[in-house]
Amino acid sequence: MSSAGLRRLLSAGGSQLSSNLLSVRIRSLSLATTMEQRVVTLESVNPNVIKMEYAVRGPLVIRATAIEKELEAGVSKPFKTVTKANIGDAHAMGQKPITFLRQVVSLCLMPSLMDDPFIPSDAKERARAILNGCKGGSLGSYSDSPGIEIIRHHVAEYIERRDGFPSNWENIILCAGASEGIRGIMKMMIKHENGIKPGVMIPIPQYPLYSATIAEYDLHQIGYYLNESTNWGLDISELERAYNEAKEVSYPKVLVVINPGNPTGNVLSKENIKGIIKFAYEKKLFLFADEVYQDNVYAKGCKFHSFKKLIMEMGAPYNKMELASFMSCSKGYMGECGLRGGYAELINVDPQVKALYLKSISAKLCPTTLGQAVMECVVNPPQEEEPSYNQFMEEKHAVLSSLAKRAEMVVETFNSVPGMSCNIVQGAMYAFPQIMLPKKAVEAAKAAGQAPDVFYAFQLLENTGICIIPGSGFGQQPGTYHFRTTILPQPEMLKTMLEKFREFHTNFIKLYE
Amino acid sequence: MSSAGLRRLLSAGGSQLSSNLLSVRIRSLSLATTMEQRVVTLESVNPNVIKMEYAVRGPLVIRATAIEKELEAGVSKPFKTVTKANIGDAHAMGQKPITFLRQVVSLCLMPSLMDDPFIPSDAKERARAILNGCKGGSLGSYSDSPGIEIIRHHVAEYIERRDGFPSNWENIILCAGASEGIRGIMKMMIKHENGIKPGVMIPIPQYPLYSATIAEYDLHQIGYYLNESTNWGLDISELERAYNEAKEVSYPKVLVVINPGNPTGNVLSKENIKGIIKFAYEKKLFLFADEVYQDNVYAKGCKFHSFKKLIMEMGAPYNKMELASFMSCSKGYMGECGLRGGYAELINVDPQVKALYLKSISAKLCPTTLGQAVMECVVNPPQEEEPSYNQFMEEKHAVLSSLAKRAEMVVETFNSVPGMSCNIVQGAMYAFPQIMLPKKAVEAAKAAGQAPDVFYAFQLLENTGICIIPGSGFGQQPGTYHFRTTILPQPEMLKTMLEKFREFHTNFIKLYE
Incomplete structure (x- = not known):
């Protein structure tokens, strides 16, 4: 492989390492390549991994x-x-961790802390409920692949409180950060039809998890531009344009919306979301609602509206649309990125497809039980009458x-x-x-x-x-x-x-x- | 889809749900399918996910x-x-958790426990070292994608002590359980050549993570039978047979060995491993050494020998062979399955391929930092002069x-x-x-x-x-x-x-x- 080729390879998203550093690297790599005959080289490695960038x-x-x-x-x-x-x-x-959350998870890990008089009773009660839901009463046992049942129930209740519409706990799949859920459900979409790829509509600018996953899975990326002149608004006419262009070369299957927006910071209005839902219905697209920033809304007049709530509000036929919504403990006020907690809610997904998804994640055994415990705190925080309430609310606000x-x-x-x-x-x-x-x-x-x-x-x-x-x-x-x-x-x-x-x-x- | 087809689909590895339960499920699924027109159904879902079984x-x-x-x-x-x-x-x-391990991870989560006089100083020292290696001093921050640097150093030192050969910390990739590492590195192997699939040699009987991953990634499974009459020994002649048969329809690229064996409980002898290494060298195969049970050797006269140690002992040309070795905190004496800790050591992997692997895992952000903290305890346990030593050794033994x-x-x-x-x-x-x-x-x-x-x-x-x-x-x-x-x-x-x-x-x- 030529130095120029390698330079292109090592450069990501059009960027590249500083020139000196890169030259050194190229020399040492070329040396290594000529010295030995390897089984896996640039020529025999997965080409989709070469393409993907993050x-x-x-x-x-x-x-x-x-x-x-x-x-x-x-x-x-x-x-x-x-x-x-x-x-x-x-x-x-x-940013400092939320005290309640760390207390609950520590209690789960070291139940002898139940005797610690400085840890409040509501944290202990949460930890006990989690441990009761674990096999052998230990976070060290595998959970079911979609997560610990009691936490899935609490996620569903959280969504019900948020939206005012029922949520079925069996549709809640806990995952190690939203990324794992997004990648796992996107994987279900991979099926080329006579050599034509499924298309995934993503905003431009987008969060590069999407472009990376699309490249890795060999799907067709359909970018729709957000409108910078309307504070990165999402124009339905632009969805139409992108869709029409893409349907010549792919069969569009998924529409991804990130709300609140990453990297744009835009928050979609109710009317805008309704327009998107209608578009997705008309074009028969599976909706991915990346809603990991649902707690992060700052501007006056802005409010978070979940896609789940709006398809339900809109009634038939929209309330039967396939939708996956994602949440994480890495963002919001928690910021617990390293602990890897998250969930996906699968709405109106074909039961056979859901069964296949559950089978596909079973080989990965289970998401970290500690990350699951963190999600329990996010969806079941201290209530007004509980001892941790004041401190929790102060820290959150x-x-x-x-x-x-x-x-x-x-x-x-x-x-x-x-x-x-x-x-x-x-x-x-x-x-x-x-x-x-x-x-x-x-x-x-x-x-x-x-x-x-x-x-x-x-x-x-x-x-x-x-x-x-x-x-x-x-x-x-x-x-x-x-x-x-x-x-x-x-x-x-x-x-x-x-x-x-x-x-x-x-x-x-x-x-x- | 017919009931018979669905019955086949829902049955795993030749098995199936109990008859009554299945009939109910089939009826309800058929109903659901006819009621709505969905984007993703059995007809449009990823066919590899249908094939895979666990x-x-x-x-x-x-x-x-x-x-x-x-x-x-x-x-x-x-x-x-x-x-x-x-x-x-x-x-x-x-099985009860190892006290030291739970103490260290709890300290990382709740540093106020550093003042707890009942927690020994060596646990506190480990926790401090981990937190010093975390951005912002919090386990809640993302680590580098291959893991927290200080823990990677300690893994390399553990391997050096185990094998008596150098280990480079930059070759250590922490992962959320060994499964994640195995799946991630196997993914690098996916490249069809003129429609011919790469072949992966796996033992029969095998741990079904392998067959599931091979199906999901659309690779060719090459089963080599273990010899039941010699306590599930691994015969080189059987490797030859399987290889020769498979090279007609695939290009064999990977040889997976599970030692100690799952599900067989066999422990390979030094001579046997050397024979396997020679075979892999001769056939130009990338070695996957699944060594997650390295602490679980019981029978008299049996000893765990790592593939890494033996390729190094054998010297040139074997000591240049590509090898990935996997370890986990889920097995051994720890049994911390739910916490999801593990590592892969990549030996003699092409630097360009390694760079691509690091890029590919970067989109997944990082493995759970708590699982990484558990691995720190596994590779850096209490030493003889430290206060936790006696209790730790008692619990382990x-x-x-x-x-x-x-x-x-x-x-x-x-x-x-x-x-x-x-x-x-x-x-x-x-x-x-x-x-x-x-x-x-x-x-x-x-x-x-x-x-x-x-x-x-x-x-x-x-x-x-x-x-x-x-x-x-x-x-x-x-x-x-x-x-x-x-x-x-x-x-x-x-x-x-x-x-x-x-x-x-x-x-x-x-x-x-």
Whole structure:
């Protein structure tokens, strides 16, 4: 394989490793390849894995981690720390865990803590209920593949309270983070018909789990553009356009909607969702509602509406539509990314298909029981009359109100920088501002063999230590440039980050004007 | 779809749901199918998911769970409890967790426990080291996709101590149980060449994760029979036979070896492993060493030898062979199945392929950090001079010596029953006895539409409450009948189970003689 080929391969989403680092890597890899005859090489490896990209953990992040090590080793830089605004990881950015949640899970692990007088009784009661639902009374036993039954019941009750419509606990599948559920149910869609691929409609910009999974599963990606000029709104006419174009080369099967939006921060209105549902019904599409940010709504006048609630409200024939909705403990006010908890609700799914799905996850045995215990706390939090209630509500509101302030701070700052514009962050944990890049910067990027937004992001990282993800990792209208940043650094850190960002951007524009 | 077709579909590994239950299900499913037009049905679902089977959680287990509910509801049965000897789930069968391990993980979750004077200092020291390795000092942050760096270092040191050969921490990939690692690395193998599938050699009988994954990934399964007459030994001549037969229809790419063996309980000798390595080298096969039972060796004269150690001992050219070795916290003396911890060591894997693997797991974000913390305890247990040492060693030895006794008890009992024969359980957690079924029993099974060993297993379940898995779920020589039972029920429960088993078998033979 040529160096150029390898360079293309190693570059993700149009981005690439910094030039020096890459040259070293290419030399050492070529050496290794010629030395031995291996069974699995680039020529014999799964080609879909070569195609797939996941920018949130791509070359920029690899470089950011390398810079952290350089700083530790004493290398001099124009900054002292790396700020990782690339990933929705609240605890990594200083958010504290919710006390109640950690108490319940610790009690499950170490039941001797039941005697600890400092742990409140409601936490103990939750832990006891979970352990009663575990085989042998231990979290160390496998649960059923779709999860511990009592927790599935509580998830269903949570959804009923949220929506005002019944939820069947047997339709709740616990999973190790929403990603596992999304990937697992998407897998059911893989069936080529006479060489034609099933199509999956995803927003552009999108969360790259979707493009990565579509590539890995060899499905056809159908991008529909979100409308930047209406705060990343979802236009039904654009769905139509994308669908009509794609049906020539694929058979569209799935419509993915992320609400609140990642990376856009948009929150869909009730009317908008109804329009989407009608479109999906008309085109016979299976709906994926990625609703992991349902607790993260900040802007005045915005409210989270679940797809489940709206298909039920709309009545026949929409209330018979196939829908999978996903939730996670990694986002919201919990931010427990590492503990890997989540659920999928499968609505109106063919019972035979559901039976097959259950069979398919049985070979994976079960999602982490600890992650399941975390979900129990999310769907069954302390009630007003319980001893943990006040502290729980304080902690929850402190996180959510601080996030709301940070969302505003980010938007205000970016909109005050010449050559940047940023839509309102109505929800979720991200902003996706547009940057106007001078012609000379675009040319400099070209000379460096990088996409312009990737070039910009690498310059930002090397000069300020701020790690964001270029828009090309999520998709954007051709000729426009964006980046995604989280709003997660704690307020002081975020303030510093935004000041440095403004300074960098101003200098960057001056340099290339 | 016809009822007969659905019956075939719903039956797993030749087995099926009990007849009445199935009829009800078929009726309700047919009704549902005719009522609505769905996007995803049996006709449009992933066909590989239809093909895949995982007997360890198949129809027998579903029926066992249903029987448990019937018992709870007061239905009268010839037994009071169901004994689930179908799955290697130690805690479910009454094994107690290792104290040190639970302490460390609880400390990680609830660092306020650092002040607890009853928790020993070495547990606190381990927890501190783990938290220092977590972003933001919280297990709630995402780890790097291959795991928390300090734990990867400790895994590598554990392997070095075990084998006496260097291990590179960058080759250690933590995963949510060994299954995730096995499935992830197997995925890299998927590449059809001109319509010909890659072949994966697996033992027969095998652990059905392999057949399920092979079906899901549309690979070609190449079964090599283990030799029952030499205590389930692995004959190189049989590898040759299977390989030669398969290379006509596939291109063999992977050789899977499970040692200690599941479901056979065999432990491979050093010489035997060397022969396997030479065979894999000669045929250019990527080796998968499923070594999750490395702590579970009971029989005198038997010892666990890792594939890694032996390729290194054998020197060139074998020490350059591609090998993936898998370990788990679900087995051994820990039995922490629900917590989902494990690792893969990738040895001599092409750096480009390894980079692709790391990319492919990045979209899944990270394995549960709690499962990773459990693995830290497994690879870095209390040392002689540390305060937890004595208790830890006592607990560990109590589990392992009790398992050794139970292994003997199971073998002795089955060998004393006329019409049964059982090889020595040298290691792992299972026995795989052969049962001689009278002709009339085979005919009765046929009349019931079941494979003879499935018929036997259902009769056993309905009459005694004992749930085992028929040999057809693992594979067996045509015309022979087996079952897999775990040795995990606690001694008293196991004794009762074996007595009931003997009685059932004797009556069953009498009935059909």
